[in-house]
Amino acid sequence: MFRVFKDRRRRFLLQLLRYSRYVFNDHFVLVLLVLLGFLLVQYRNLLENFPQQPVFLFAALGAALFALLNSGSIATYLEPADRQFWLPKESELKMWILQAQKRSFLFGTLLQTLFLLLVTPVFLRQGFFLWHVALLAVLLAVLKWFLIGRKAHLFWNSAGRLNWDAAIDYEKKRQQSLLKFFALFTRVKGLSGSVKRRRYLDGLLKFLKKEPAFLWENLYWRAFLRSSDYASLSLRLLLLSILGLIFVDHPLVAASLALLFNYLLLFQLLALYYHFDYHYFTGLFPIDRQLKGQNLKRFLSCIAYLLLVIEMPFTLSWQGAGLLAVVTVVTVEIYLPYKIRQMID
Template sequence: MHKLFSKRRQDFYKQNSKYLRYVFNDHFVILLFLMMGFLMVQYAQFVRTIPENWFWGKIIVVLISLVTLIFGNLATFIEEADKQFLLPKEEEVKQHIRSSVQKSMTFPVILFFVTALILYPISAKSFMAGLWLPIIQVIILASIKYVLLIQKSNSYVKNNLLNWDKAIDDEKKRQTNILKIYSQFVDVPGIKPVVKRRKVFDELLNVIKKEHRNTYLYLFARHFLRTGDYFGLYMRLGILSIILLFAVSSPIISLVGVLFINFILLFQLIPIKKSYDYQVLNRIYPISKEEKSTSLKQLLMVSMTLLALVQTIVALFTFEKIIFVPLILIGTLAVLLFYTSRKVD
């Protein structure tokens, strides 16, 4: 049993390393270093303004530390077929789950240590403490996380019997959440998108559906609004751009950052065009490829323009110089027209 689950763990790590090569490509690494440098400069300037024994600093350190407890779930590597083929070895599987707690502590402890070091300039001034504070912080968080993982492992056993379904479902969710991160950069097989109806958009879809020439526009809009991958990405990057407008004081840096986020979002939305290619019957539609491309362009134009308008309204309150405000909308439309004309046709 030890060899079996060790092999599964190694195979999963190999799969992650394969995707990481595509995630941390040359362009992304350069951008990451630039963003880290910019954030470090902003953070250093922020720390200089912190007063000693700052009350809100204590709240910030405690809240961020508690948030880190969310990351790092129990890794059991139990699969669907195990509840049949490993049923005679149930006691050994329960022992494996208990031993998985120690192995699952590696990532949380590293995260706690890095977080404590990053927060040390704030915590040192706010708590008026020395280097012993981050050490105690890591020990306390690691102890709490260990207890939580122990409780998680115990929840799989009831009346001395292993709840196979719960253990399998939780492990599937854990691995899927990790692979979803990679799916933002590269195609990851085996990830099933979560579909939600979102009734608030039903009337909009019905209006599009009434016109028979809008067949692909209806299909693309339906896929965009009801699939968690695209709509969730749209909302997350949109919120990130709004936070950037509030957090960064320099209008030029904010403008460049927002336009870059919009470009990344546009790049991620273009694959919607292939979302229904697996349906063989759509090839008999009396619709030309040009109309299909036009429908996608209409969807991208509406969604990106709406986001740019929201960003422009927010910029009215955050930019000191009004001259930079319309550049968000102008730049987004320019990228939209230039990039889609090359990639969608």
């Protein structure tokens, strides 16, 4: 049984490794290196010009530690068929879940400790000693074990038996959350989503033209507003763009961060081209096949320029505003038509 679960883990990690090649391409690595260099310079300036009242600094550190403390999940690699196939082996399965719990604890504790080592100079500049940082690391490790134990407790019912539905649903959500990250950069197999009608947004659909030439654009807008994946992703990336424009001092770096998040959003929304492929009746529409790509271009252009209008008030310099506007126009008028032609071909 353990060999089966280890093989599942190996296959899933290999799948993530294959997708990582599309994430860490040359352009993205270059952006990350520039961003890392900028952060290191800012960190050095912070240590050299340490604030006398670092309340907000330690509040940010506390928020980061709290996020790390609550992050992480237990990787069990359970599948729906296991509730029948491995039911006689439930007692042995408890050992596998305990091992997964320990792996999650060790990995999470390692991340917390590395972060503490990174910010140790901040604590030292404030007058703390190394043993204070070491004590904090031990305390966080204890809390991590407690929180991981609470997550594992969800797998069992009041009688001490494995809650198969809860455990399988937890593992499905865990894998989906990882795949959704890679879906920002490339098409990912195995993703599932949900659709919900948001009645408070129905008024926006009234502005769409109900004509054959705008058929696909109507469908794209409905999928965008009602799909949980596209709507939540758009709000998160827009929020990150605005936060970057507000809190990053250098205007060009702030605008570059906003453009990066906008690019990720537009790249993800390109997948709307295939969103209705499983609706076979769409192939019966008496319209030109080229209209599908043209409507997608018009839809993405509206999204891109809407992002530009929202982000412009938070751009506090003409350099950043100019960079944001120019790159957005180039993306809409050159990059998007090129990508859509590739998808059609």
